[in-house]
Amino acid sequence: MINIKDLFNIRIGNISPKNPIALAPVAGITDSKFASRFKNAGLVILGGYNLDDRTNKAALKEIARGRREFVSDEPMEFLRSELEATEGLTTIAINVRAAAIEPFIEAARITKEFDAILEINAHCRQPEMLELGVGEALLKDTPRLCDYIREIKKTGVVLSVKTRANVVNDVELARSIRNAGADIIHIDAMQTQNNMNAHGSMHIHNAVNTHMNTHSAIHTRGAIHKQGMDTGVIKRIRNSTDLFIIGNNSIVDFESAKEMFSHGADMVSVARAALSNPGTIDYLVDEVYSLQSLTGWYNAPKHICAGGDLRALAFCCLPVKPCALHSALKQAGISAEEFMRIKTDFARKTPIEYGEGTCFGSMTWCCKITKPCFLRDGVLEYTGLSDVEYMHIKKRLSEYILKHRKK
Numbered sequence: 358m359i360n361i362k363d364l365f366n367i368r369i370g371n372i373s374p375k376n377p378i379a380l381a382p383v384a385g386i387t388d389s390k391f392a393s394r395f396k397n398a399g400l401v402i403l404g405g406y407n408l409d410d411r412t413n414k415a416a417l418k419e420i421a422r423g424r425r426e427f428v429s430d431e432p433m434e435f436l437r438s439e440l441e442a443t444e445g446l447t448t449i450a451i452n453v454r455a456a457a458i459e460p461f462i463e464a465a466r467i468t469k470e471f472d473a474i475l476e477i478n479a480h481c482r483q484p485e486m487l488e489l490g491v492g493e494a495l496l497k498d499t500p501r502l503c504d505y506i507r508e509i510k511k512t513g514v515v516l517s518v519k520t521r522a523n524v525v526n527d528v529e530l531a532r533s534i535r536n537a538g539a540d541i542i543h544i545d546a547m548q549t550q551n552n553m554n555a556h557g558s559m560h561i562h563n564a565v566n567t568h569m570n571t572h573s574a575i576h577t578r579g580a581i582h583k584q585g586m587d588t589g590v591i592k593r594i595r596n597s598t599d600l601f602i603i604g605n606n607s608i609v610d611f612e613s614a615k616e617m618f619s620h621g622a623d624m625v626s627v628a629r630a631a632l633s634n635p636g637t638i639d640y641l642v643d644e645v646y647s648l649q650s651l652t653g654w655y656n657a658p659k660h661i662c663a664g665g666d667l668r669a670l671a672f673c674c675l676p677v678k679p680c681a682l683h684s685a686l687k688q689a690g691i692s693a694e695e696f697m698r699i700k701t702d703f704a705r706k707t708p709i710e711y712g713e714g715t716c717f718g719s720m721t722w723c724c725k726i727t728k729p730c731f732l733r734d735g736v737l738e739y740t741g742l743s744d745v746e747y748m749h750i751k752k753r754l755s756e757y758i759l760k761h762r763k764k
């Protein structure tokens with residue numbers, strides 16, 4: 358396993374996960390014991406834990422009808438013992454449910470002591486939890502969710518909110534939780550059934566990829582829908598907030614992970630595929646280390662014309678032809694003239710200013726490194742710029758362009 362310290366340079370507040378692959382929470386399963394085999398993951402999300410009497414009682418009712426849950430008479434002691442048991446493993450987050458704010462605050466204080474991340478579960482849709490106003494009920498009560506966030510953030514803990522896509526307006530939700538002070542949005546980018554039918558997604562009962570053995574079906578919640586993820590949600594949130602985004606749903610191989618990354622996810626998380634084949638996480642970690650070592654920008658966007666988010670303006674051509682660039686610029690509130698000036702100003706005195714023989718005479722307007730092009734590669738070789746250095750400059754260029762957006 359490749360393990361170059363800080364290859365990814367990921368920062369979320371004072372927390373620096375070593376890579377962008379996470380184990381997602383699965384109630385009743387992902388505790389400290391289960392997590393111990395996932396030390397290579399950049400983030401392990403334990404839980405979901407129930408923090409008060411009411412959620413523990415609701416969980417008992419769920420158990421009575423056959424679901425798995427973590428239940429405890431001493432939830433805070435349990436939380437502390439789970440954090441102690443995972444100390445030093447990797448970056449840890451704790452996914453939690455509570456029917457009032459106080460237990461969240463207490464849990465946040467304990468979590469912060471361990472330099473871990475607290476994650477509000479605004480995702481669960483078990484009826485016993487919804488009745489208490491817990492889980493997905495919070496998505497439909499954004500003012501209360503935002504009050505929770507503001508109060509919890511007073512403890513100084515790094516805070517994630519786990520959401521389910523396509524329940525409410527995801528962009529408005531993301532903006533609200535950002536404004537309230539959350540650091541991370543962890544999105545289960547689940548397609549609605551209508552979307553799935555429209556996109557003709559494929560049922561896979563055996564997730565297969567070229568590097569892993571075929572692994573068996575995941576029956577915890579039915580088969581995983583490969584391409585069942587709604588990457589459009591990830592892109593819309595990327596285009597509207599600077600929240601750290603953990604993309605989740607139907608990650609079964611590196612192709613599906615790359616789909617999430619190239620639409621704007623900073624990290625991806627895996628639940629069912631990690632249960633059926635724990636090797637999935639190590640495999641994804643290896644692949645993403647290779648990608649980052651070769652390209653320097655593991656979550657580089659697709660080109661705008663291939664459906665990429667606004668960061669991809671860094672790869673756009675001179676605005677001289679009718680194409681998707683113009684609607685992207687409109688979305689960003691940047692005119693074509695400003696776009697030319699912004700990119701040219703940035704590129705001046707950087708090696709991408711050069712580009713004799715490329716389409717537009719400067720690599721400022723050149724494509725992503727993964728798009729094969731002998732013209733650009735010839736200039737890279739001539740100027741002694743590596744692929745990774747080229748992409749690092751393009752990444753900075755994308756940040757520079759987006760600093761100038763007016764919308």
Ligand SMILES: Cc1cc2nc3c(=O)[nH]c(=O)nc-3n(C[C@H](O)[C@H](O)[C@H](O)COP(=O)(O)O)c2cc1C
Binds near residue numbers: 405452479545630
């Ligand atoms: C049995 C089961 C239990 C789950 N429990 C939780 C939970 O406690 N908290 C939570 O935020 N998500 C929970 N999830 C959702 C997963 O974290 C994840 O969002 C979902 O399974 C989609 O990701 P996947 O396609 O990688 O499985 C659960 C999922 C399953 C299948």
Ligand code: SF4
Binds near residue numbers: 662676680
């Ligand atoms: S400017 Fe070039 S890269 Fe950008 S959308 Fe148009 S054709 Fe695609």
Ligand code: SF4
Binds near residue numbers: 730
């Ligand atoms: S020279 Fe190659 S990399 Fe540059 S804009 Fe043209 S096709 Fe893209």
